[in-house]
Amino acid sequence: MDDKAHTVDVQAPDDADVLRDDPSHLRDRDADDSARVSFVELFYDLIFVFAVTQLAAYLQENLTPEGGVRAAVLFVAVWWLWINTTWATNRLDPDADAVRIAMFALMGGSLAMSMALPQAFEGRALVFVVPYVAMQVGRCLFAARSLARHAEPAQARTPLRQAAWFAGSGVVWVAGALAEADLRINLWLLALAIELLAPWLRFPVPGLGRETSRELDIEGEHLSERCGLFVILSLGETLLVTGTRADGMDWTGTLVAALSVAGATTLAMWWLYFDTGSRRGTRAFDEQPPGRLARVAYTYLHLPIVAGIVVTAVGDKGLIDHPGDPAGWTDAVTALGGPALFLLGNFLFKNATSRRWPLSHLIGLGLLGLGALAVGEVRLLTLAAWALAALVAVAVLERTLLRSRGAAERGIK
Secondary structure: OOHHHOOOOEOOOOHHHHOOOOOOOEOOOOOOOOOOEOHHHHHHHHHHHHHHHHHHHHHHHOOOHHHHHHHHHHHHHHHHHHHHHHHHHHHEOOOOHHHHHHHHHHHHHHHHHHHHHHHOOOOOHHHHHHHHHHHHHHHHHHHHHHHHHHOOHHHHHHHHHHHHHHHHHHHHHHHHHHOOHHHHHHHHHHHHHHHHHHHHHOOOEOOOEOOOHHHOOOOHHHHHHHHHHHHHHHHHHHHHHHHHHHOOOOOOHHHHHHHHHHHHHHHHHHHHHHHHHHHHHHHHOOOOOHHHHHHHHHHHOHHHHHHHHHHHHHHHHHHHHOOOOEOOHHHHHHHOHHHHHHHHHHHHHHHHHHOOOOHHHHHHHHHHHHHHHHOOOOEHHHHHHHHHHHHHHHHHHHHHHHHHHHHHHHHHO
16 A cells, blocks of 8 residues: 555645636536545644534533433534535536535634534524534535536536435424424434435435446545544544543553553554454445445444544543543443443444454453453443453554565465
């Protein structure tokens, strides 16, 4: 694999591009840099650093079954906004003035939505919902107009179909915001179900038909890199939590051990995703139908990967606060559940991109499950160290198995 798949190829347009008379809003698929990530996209991502921080704080303060469901609803909504915008900028050129201004508008709406996250189920439901629905529908209409003007008119049908589905789910979102808290969660779950189901049904709309594989014009390298960047942003949240939580505390041996375990867990997660998974995902676009791979492996299967990182960040907060306390079941949900969710997401993602079930990840999930047997019997630091050991074991075993398979394949040849 060459280094191109490892690096963030962020480039600014040259003067000729900035001053060009061509008003096209679309990426030039024939250009050498058609997959590059723009500075505007990275600027946009900063809002979602704040959103992830808000989500982690919300879950930390609501570690109950009901709080977990509410946090999951908010998280999926945040991810669904980001990933659908990423699909749009995969086709649209963020360095075109009109697209850049649209991205700035999305940043403003995303900031308002992120600020409302902690109170979304209380007094700021509409502040959360209205920007969300407006951004989802507005982005689709903007993309449809751009595609109709600068590409084949038929390509504009897909964002129009998406706009129709987002408008339909938007009615449910707003109804939920106006409803009482008990009914709100049910309506918002319904709205998310509509949005998550729509791509599998290929966005059927009367008069516009269904989405076809020909209409899924996707640049795999760009999408892979964008999702990798979101993973890095989420991992950065765990490091931020570790550092800020320990600020002002007495540096005892137990605290140093807790900081070491939390930091090493973040590094292990980085290794498991980027050492093989991310690179393999980029190569898979040359081997599988790119539209289907983009939808399954990146749009859906990155949900548990990122969610696992966020839950682990919440666990790190508890670990830094009381590492020597006995580990209860609430602690186990974050200390073991976060890494388990992350491993499960990677397990499914790597299967989607390689068409092989990674045995190492199944073993790791089994080790994390065994850790649950010690809940109530060991300190939280010990439980977190066990989760770290499971992740390291997966990384070592995965590398060993891949080397053995590679040697066997070379021997056959």
